[in-house]
Amino acid sequence: MMKRTRLDEYVISRLCPIVILISLLLLLLIQSTNTDAQVLTTRKAAAPSRRGSKAYTVIFDAGSTGSRVHVFCFDHNLDLIPVGNELEFYSQVKPGLSAYAKNPQEAAYSLKSLLVEAESVVPPNLHPKTPVRVGATAGLRSLEGDTADRILQAVRDFLKDNSSLKFRPDLVTVLDGSQEGTFQWVTINYLLGNLGNRYSNTVGVVDLGGGSVQMAYAISEKAAEKSPKTTDGKDYVKDITLKGTKYHLYVHSYLNYGLLAARAEIFKAVGASDNPCILDGYHGSYRYGGSVYDVSASHSGSSFIKCRRAAVNALKVNKSICTHMNCTFGGVWNGGGGAGQKNLFVASFFFDIAGEVGFIDRKQPTAKAKPADFRNAAKHACKVSFQNAKATYPLAEEGDLPYLCMDLVYQYTLLKDGFGLDPLREITLVKDVKYKDYLVEAAWPLGSAIDLVSSY
The missing domain is CATH 3.30.420.150 (Exopolyphosphatase. Domain 2)
Known part of the structure; x- marks a missing residue:
């Protein structure tokens, strides 16, 4: 074994703090890199969650002069986000449901083209999560007897049999x-x-x-x-x-x-x-x-x-x-x-x-x-x-x-x-x-x- 000289001891005494300092810096750099990687991983993981938080709704406005469909999309903050090139999808047909007072089935099928259009703008994988509401207004409120009830039931049956959207019978109503x-x-x-x-x-x-x-x-x-x-x-x-x-x-x-x-x-x-x-x-x-x-x-x-x-x-x-x-x-x-x-x-x-x-x-x-x-x-x-x-x-x-x-x-x-x-x-x-x-x-x-x- 080689014997240390005073010069060697002097060099070692001088170099040791430098080596320790470099080692500490390398350790901190590695930890920082790992932390950045973890943050990046977290950010990447959060993006699909935000994308997945989109919520669509389909609203039928069954008014006295015609029927309209509106499709809205919201983000996780309940802010509207575009549906295609616009902030909502909208389409209408005339006349309104009340014009079919004597034929409830025909009234229901008058909504068919609107339903097809609405479903085409909602991503297929979100259809089961997208609620549909039909709100009839004063046109149906003014009909006599049970005419409005029979039209609404026909609409419920139509949506149940023909729609892939999230359907609830109680969401097809005459709006108060x-x-x-x-x-x-x-x-x-x-x-x-x-x-x-x-x-x-x-x-x-x-x-x-x-x-x-x-x-x-x-x-x-x-x-x-x-x-x-x-x-x-x-x-x-x-x-x-x-x-x-x-x-x-x-x-x-x-x-x-x-x-x-x-x-x-x-x-x-x-x-x-x-x-x-x-x-x-x-x-x-x-x-x-x-x-x-x-x-x-x-x-x-x-x-x-x-x-x-x-x-x-x-x-x-x-x-x-x-x-x-x-x-x-x-x-x-x-x-x-x-x-x-x-x-x-x-x-x-x-x-x-x-x-x-x-x-x-x-x-x-x-x-x-x-x-x-x-x-x-x-x-x-x-x-x-x-x-x-x-x-x-x-x-x-x-x-x-x-x-x-x-x-x-x-x-x-x-x-x-x-x-x-x-x-x-x-x-x-x-x-x-x-x-x-x-x-x-x-x-x-x-x-x-x-x-x-x-x-x-």
Whole structure:
């Protein structure tokens, strides 16, 4: 064995700390590399989990004028993600289920093309996990006897035998009017990013459909505690929790006061023949709710003042029957107003008719307006003859032309006398709401989908 010299001992004494330091650095590097590998492995493992958290829902809106299907997809944060190139898949057919009152099976099969389209956009492996809901609205609610029940049962049988989606019989129903109003409120406030905020930071909603009109807005807890019951003992206020925040939602649906149904109510109030709301020179027939009305204009032509009286009469705007401190029309409690109603979004036929007569740009998703705009447009429309209507209103649907005076007068009367809005109050007419880089329809099916995917 070689004997160490003092020089050797000196070198060793100097090198040992360096070797130890290098060894420690190498050990730390190895551990760091392992840690990075573990993090990378974890990240790679998490990605399929996020991809797997996609949740689809299929919503059939069985309305009074037609049937529509909506397909939505949500991520794990309940944010909408695209279905194909759009943020939702949408398709529709006409007429609606109520048009097949005498043939329930034919009503069910009218949904076949929509079902095929909906299933084609949902990944096949997710079909068994994708719930399907059919929500029928005022069109079926207005049918007599057990007709609606027989149509709904035919739809249940059809879906059970023909669909690969997750089917539950109880999800094929006639939507209660308050459900429709609630879902509409959820839709608009979700798209605006209001959910999770205080109730005072949400917006109120009025939705004018074909057969019914809904009002919904959030009220304070104090107001909710004092809320009365409806005449049939139901609650005006629904408690819902969304994104960790509890809302007391005032919601009421007025059956037979949607735009198409209101025409029939006005005919019942003042007669369909010699009617002051029909454009001068028109004679024809109007069908709604299984009834046919022989419609003709007044001999003196349409009149804004006389039509206003007819609309007020049809709305039953009679404060003497109000048993609460504040009412809308027909003795219905108005919710008391408050911060949740200060910003009002008014949807569906309000937007459509305003676009047809041209006081808003219907190519835009929303428009600011006032109830007085409907009054001014009505005064103009009531002076137009049916013969000149198409030239005056080239954007109007052919079937709406004879009723433009009536529709505008009714909408103004509903806002001013029915809901008690100041004619000069600014409201937002809404068709779509911008969500991220997309425009999404401001309709109840999205709110229904949010409710559905949250409960699965």
